[in-house]
Amino acid sequence: MNETLKNDLNKTPLHALHVERGAKMVPFAGWEMPLQFEGIIAEHLHARSQAVLFDVSHMGQAVLYGDNPAESLETLVPGEIQKLANDHQRYTVLTNAEGGILDDLMVTRRGDRLFMVVNAACREADFEYIRTRLEGQCTLEPQPDRALLALQGPTAVNALARLAPAARYLMFMHSQPLSIGNIPSVVSRSGYTGEDGFEISVEAxxxxxxxxxxxxxxxxxxxxxxxxxxxxxxxxFCLYGNDIDETTTPVEAGLAWTIGKRRRTEGGFPGAEIIQRQLAEGVQRRRVGIILDGRIPARAHAAVEDQDGAVVGEVTSGAYGPSVDSPVALAYVKTEYGEPKTPVNVVVRDQRLPGRVTALPFVEHKYVH
Amino acid sequence: MTTVKYTSEHEWIRVEDGVGTVGITEYAQEQLGDVVFVELPEVGKVVEKGGEAAVVDSVKAASEVYAPVSGEVSEVNAALVEDPAKVNADPLGEGWFFRIKLSDPGELDDLMDSVAYQELVESLA
Known part of the structure; x- marks a missing residue:
């Protein structure tokens, strides 16, 4: 990579530590981030059996405050934010007028403030958009001087509770300020791996x-x-930019569960009419999982065909799944091909790879409640 | 006598008696990360120097392996189909991809020797 370009990349507060620990660093969404340390498969399996620490400081953290930030934010997202209890966290999406998704984000209520975590690639656009849309109602304050760490895996709780005993009693999707070995942190029991774990926000x-x-x-x-x-x-889970974007609605993406009951009736978020109609009448395409029979992974944009060779969808994310021990993919397919066990072929390098539609998740979620 | 040469695309070729064994270098396997599938050419396939000869799938992405020289594929390393991780564990040995009967041994002169290749790798660090 060109040195000038490399120097333009943002570095997280853990950059030096990553390099010291032998990480292979790569550019990602304008940041120089660790792709791997000992290897993707080993790290993946360790997160499913023990605990892995990820640096997710490239994600955008911000606080929203004002007269009624929950009511204001609900004009931009279909999630139930007003009834979000203190110290509770919720996953939601910013929608556009067409019902598409501008970004997916986590929202936590702490007192009369809302804390948000958005994707690295969208952070500037999101913040600008929220500021503009909520001008005169709320103040959005980005927190670029905070880092975010994710400790994920079935034994993450044992490791963290040794340093902060109260972590053991934190419930799923709850958040709490905790001192971890005298370091003031805000800890939530959450993550994006399907394992039990924590996300820890801390001063850079x-x-x-x-x-x-x-x-x-x-x-x-x-x-x-x-x-x-x-x-x-x-x-x-969806990767923004691959599996969800401005052209996919929450209903098509299988994220209708994020839309609050009251919000379904009342609307009041961008694209509400389209999303409400889709909830009532169904959608033409939906996001599904596909497990392939062989060993060749399918990648984003691979075509999905039916048994007669007609294109019925497209892969949006694909890789070898180390815990499934098979190639797995997320794809949008025509709704009539969305039932689990439906046989499909995925086209990779002019080969038709047999596979079947599979209920998500591929690996059972193991949260504590 | 044995000659080992390297390409700028990070393949190696070890030539003995007009037959070259081809694989990817230590640097290449490190860049790829965990290899999960290797698509090998058919035995008998005729390949051009620089043409696509194999595909290696890592967890993240698929990458082409190019023929360092022109010739006919005479043998493939079927063990990689069962155990593609050999490419990571032993890229210069058990992780070889295929053997090729050279149609023009003169093409070897265009490739790098180990000193030149080492310099290339160091310049990429």
Whole structure:
């Protein structure tokens, strides 16, 4: 890579630590991020059996406050935000006038403020959009001086509870300020791997000390974006820009569960009429999982065909799934091909690879409740 | 006598008695990461120097392996189909891809020797 371009990349507060731990660094959404440390498969399997620490500081953190930030934010998202209880967290999407998705995000209520985490590639656009749309109602304050760490895996709780005992009692999708070995942090029991785990927001200046502390626990190894991607894919979660974007609606994407009951009736978010109609009448295409029979992974944009060779859909994410031990893919297919076990072929390098539509997730979620 | 040469696309070829064994270099396997599938050419296939001869799928992406020289594929490493991770574990040995009968041994002169290849890798670091 050209040195000038490389120098233009943002670095997270953990950059030096990643390099010290031997990470292979790659550009991602304007950031220089670790792709892998010991290897994607090893890190993936470690997250499913023990605990892996991921740096997700490239994601955008911001706080929204004003007279009624929940009511204001509901004009931009279909999620139920007004009834979000204190210290609770919710996954939702910013929709556009066509019902498409501008970004997916996490929203946490803390007192009279809402904390948001948005995707790295969308952060500037999201913040500008929210500011403009909510002008005069709310103030959006980005928090570029905070880092975000994700500790994911079945033994993450043991590692974290040794340093912050209260972490053990934190419930899924709840958030709480905790001191981790004297480092002030805000911890939520959440993540994007399908495993139990935590996301930890911390001052940038404390991030490296916190990461070293967590990595010194016997269960914990560092992980990169590669394993984070295969873990989320097996968990059936969407990668913004691949599986969801401005042209896919939450209903098509299988994210109708994020739309609050009251919101379905009341509307009041961008694209509400289209989304309400889709909820009532159904959609032409839907996001599904596909497991391929052989060993060749399908990648984004591979065509999905029926048994007669007619194109019925397109892959949006695909990789070898280390826990499934097969190639897995997310795809949009015509609704009539969306039933689990429907046989399909995926076209890779002019070969028709047999596979079948599969209920998501590919790997069972293991949250604690 | 044995000659080992390297391409700028990070393939190696080891030539003995007019037959070259081809694989990818340590640098290439490191860049690819975990290899999960290798698509090998048919035995008997005639390939051109620089033409696509095999495909290697890592967890993340698919990459082409190019023929370092022109010739006819005489043998493939079927063990890679069962255990593609050999490409990561032993890229210069058990992780070889295919053997090729050279149609023009003179093409080897265009390839890098180990010193030149090492310099290329260092320049990429």
């Amino acid at each position: 200046t404390d991030a490296e000390a916190l990461a070293r502390l967590l990595l010194s626990e016997p269960e914990v190894r560092p992980g990169g974006l590669g394993a984070r991607d295969t873990l989320r894919l097996e968990a059936g």
